[in-house]
Amino acid sequence: MQTYKLSLFVFIIIVLTFSFNTALYSQSSSNNFVIMIDPGHGGKDSGTPGTGRYRTTEKDIALDVSLALGKMIQEKIPTVKVVYTRSNDIYPTLNGRTILANKKDVDLFISIHCNAQPGRTGSAYGSETYVLGTTKNKQNLEVAKRENSVIALEDNTEVYKDFNPDSPESVLGLMIAQEAYLDHSIKLARYIEDEFQVTAKRKSRGVKQNIFYVLAYTYMPSVLVELGFLTHKKEEDFLNSKRGKELMTKSLFNAVEKYLQYLNVNANDIVFVEENSTKPPFKNIEFKVQIAASSKELETKPYNFNGLDDISLIKEGSLYRYFYGCSPNYEIIKQFEEKARKNGYESCFVVAFKDGKKIPLIDALKTISN
Numbered sequence: 001m002q003t004y005k006l007s008l009f010v011f012i013i014i015v016l017t018f019s020f021n022t023a024l025y026s027q028s029s030s031n032n033f034v035i036m037i038d039p040g041h042g043g044k045d046s047g048t049p050g051t052g053r054y055r056t057t058e059k060d061i062a063l064d065v066s067l068a069l070g071k072m073i074q075e076k077i078p079t080v081k082v083v084y085t086r087s088n089d090i091y092p093t094l095n096g097r098t099i100l101a102n103k104k105d106v107d108l109f110i111s112i113h114c115n116a117q118p119g120r121t122g123s124a125y126g127s128e129t130y131v132l133g134t135t136k137n138k139q140n141l142e143v144a145k146r147e148n149s150v151i152a153l154e155d156n157t158e159v160y161k162d163f164n165p166d167s168p169e170s171v172l173g174l175m176i177a178q179e180a181y182l183d184h185s186i187k188l189a190r191y192i193e194d195e196f197q198v199t200a201k202r203k204s205r206g207v208k209q210n211i212f213y214v215l216a217y218t219y220m221p222s223v224l225v226e227l228g229f230l231t232h233k234k235e236e237d238f239l240n241s242k243r244g245k246e247l248m249t250k251s252l253f254n255a256v257e258k259y260l261q262y263l264n265v266n267a268n269d270i271v272f273v274e275e276n277s278t279k280p281p282f283k284n285i286e287f288k289v290q291i292a293a294s295s296k297e298l299e300t301k302p303y304n305f306n307g308l309d310d311i312s313l314i315k316e317g318s319l320y321r322y323f324y325g326c327s328p329n330y331e332i333i334k335q336f337e338e339k340a341r342k343n344g345y346e347s348c349f350v351v352a353f354k355d356g357k358k359i360p361l362i363d364a365l366k367t368i369s370n
C-alpha cells in the first residue's frame, strides 16, 4: 500500500510536470487529482421513492453511499482530493452541479443514483453504469428521461434550452464535446460494474450509454451509477441495509483505485513519450481521424489498416492510437472520416490537436469558427 501511495504521488507530480495530455490529465490547478462525487437528487427532489416501504428514498441512499465513498477515498488515498456537489439534503440544480465540476478543475466526476421501474414495484434488478452516448434501447431511454426530468422542477429552465436529447444535432454537439473523455469514462464504468459483480456479488446489467445532463456538461471523464432498483423489494432492502451500502461503497472504491492505477501506468509512459518525442509537428489546430487504439505497435502501412494510407500514431499511456489523415480543415477531415468508415472503421471519430496536443474537439471547432 505504501508503495502504491508513493507511486500515486509520483504519478501526480509527473502529470503536472509534463502535462502531455491536456484534455485528460492537466485539468487540476492544484497538486491533487480531484474526484467530484455527485449524490443524485436531494432536498425537494427525492428521486425514486421505491416501493414505499421505507421512509428513505433514492436521494438518501445516494447521499449515504457518496459520503462513505468520499470518506474511504480520503482515508486510503489521501493524495486524492474529494469534493461533493452536495453533502447534505439540499438540491443543487443539474446545471449548478456541472458548473461546479468544471469550475473546480475536477479530474473525475461520479454521479450516484438508484434505479426504478415505472410503477411502484417491478421485477428488474441489478446495477448499471452509464457514460454519455446514444441508445435506442427503451429501458435506457427511460432511465435518462427520469434522471433528467428534475429539470422541469427547477426554477430557471432557461439554462437548459440547448439541451435536447431528442434532437440529433444537439446530441452530436454533446457527443463531440465529450469525445476526448469517453475512453476513460468507459474504462471506469467497466471497473465499477465488474466490482459490483465480484465484490458486492450483485447482478450487473452492464455499462450503458445515454444522454444524461450531468454527463453531457461535465468536461472530464464522467459516469452515472445506478446502484440498483428501489422498485425491486429485495434490492431495495439490500440498498437500505448497512451491509448493502458498505458493499456498494467498497466496490466503487475498488473501481476508483483501479482507475487511478490505470492512469498511473499511463503516466510512466507519458514521461517516456515526452522525453523522446521530437517537437510536435503541428501548429495551431489540426484534425485527424482516430481509427484504432492498441497496446501493440503496428507499422503505419496500408496493409495494416484496411488499405488506408496517411496513417500516423501517437503513444498515449500504454496505448498506441492510430490516426488517419491530417488536416487543418474540418470539412476535409470529415471526408477522411467517411472513407475510414467505408474501410471498416465504423466507430472512428475526429480528434483535434492544438500545437500537437490533443484538445476537446468542441474547443477546436469554437476556435476555427471565431
Ligand SMILES: [Zn+2]
Binding pocket: 040, 041, 047, 048, 058, 113, 114, 147
Ligand atoms: Zn436518480
